[in-house]
Amino acid sequence: MHKINKRKLAAIFLAAIMLVSAQAAFGARDLPTALSIGTGTGRNYVADYLAERGITAEEAGLATSQPLTPAEIQAQARAAMAVGTAAGGFVPSTVQPFANSQSSIRSHAAVNSDVKGWLVIPNTNITHPITLSTADNNYYLYRDWRGNNYAGRLNWQNWNQFPDTASYLDFRTRLGNSWANSSRNINIYGHNWNNLRHPLRIGNHPGFSMFAQLKSYTDINFATSNPHIYFSTGDMEGIWRVFAVGYAHTTPMFFYNNPNPSREATETLISEWRARSHINFNVPVSADDRLLTLTTCTRVHGTTDTQRFVVVARLLRPGESENDVVTATPNTNIRHPDFTQPTRLPPAPASAGQTAPAADTGNPTPQLEGTPLNP
Secondary structure (H helix, E strand, O other): OOOOOHHHHHHHHHHHHHHHHHHHHHOOOOHHHHHOOOOOOOOOHHHHHHHHOOOOOOOOOOOOOOOOOHHHHHHHHHHHHHHHHHOOOOOOOOOOOHHHHHHHHHHHHOOOOOEEEEEEOOOOOOEEEEEEOOOOOOOOOOEOOOOOEOOOOOOOOOHHHOOOOOEEEOOOOOOOOOHHHOOOEEEEEOOOOOOOOOOOOOOOOOOOOOOHHHHHHHOHHHHHHOOEEEEEEOOOOOEEEEEEEEEEEOOOOOOOOOOOOOHHHHHHHHHHHHHHOOEEEOOOOOOOOOEEEEEEEOOOOOOOOOEEEEEEEEEOOOOOOOOOOOOEEEOOOOOOOOOOOOOOOOOOOOOOOOOOOOOOOOOOOOOOOOOOOOO
């Protein structure tokens, strides 16, 4: 092979990116189809790109000693797809570049190693470091992201005299080296001190902090204009598509914030949120998806402190993009929370000769986030 100059090397590199992107986006389709991007005409854009720059297929590493069989082409595409799926598989964000989140996570984690992620909701002031305590869900209840504790001093009347408290992951959350190896249901909690009742303020309202502006998703126009939430860790980009917006009661009868549900429980969770959602989104969801659940306080259903406002999204799938259009309609048959249910279950009766064990609901009230977030 003759010597290749730097300009050709750069062009070959870009062609390789185009090739891998096509494989990841189109999955198990054969490569000629995958390379015919956007027109449906069968045009091979990688070949055109190389020809325009005088680069041979051999120089680009695309030549083979003999043509690949359809089975070999399919195997190559599946292998590329597996790599893409492990990293997320979807089209990376242009609205919230992953590099920005990574940089923010690193700088904050240098101060407090409990910072594990970064959350951004467009057109709100929610752009927060996300902490994770392995102790319990109360640990960051009155702490800021640095770990400073204001318990005993901070309350709903004087919250604006203190730094914002941290938004934090459920302590049972598992974060692996890919979303596929992490908890099925990523739960994040945050305070809401001043957007609790009707009329709710929508959008980036001055003076509202922490999770107050999460309530913007009660507005269908806001929800359809901002269908994606960005939660990433230092290693994994996350673009999440909203599919439910509703209310819950901190009863252990509805394990909505269990980070590690079984497949069957995940299917039930999705069905339940579909029914509870005030908005019907045209977003398919299955137990194979990874979920993101954002929870904050509300008083829309009265004065009880056991009610929560919840936004639920799922991770983008391979080939999906934040530029995809999401449509929605109002849900005219909402399943509202049942506030007559207990926040704790009574202990099971003991058998003869046995001591009655403590009730194991899978989500005791502190972990169910019943005590946390009470303004």
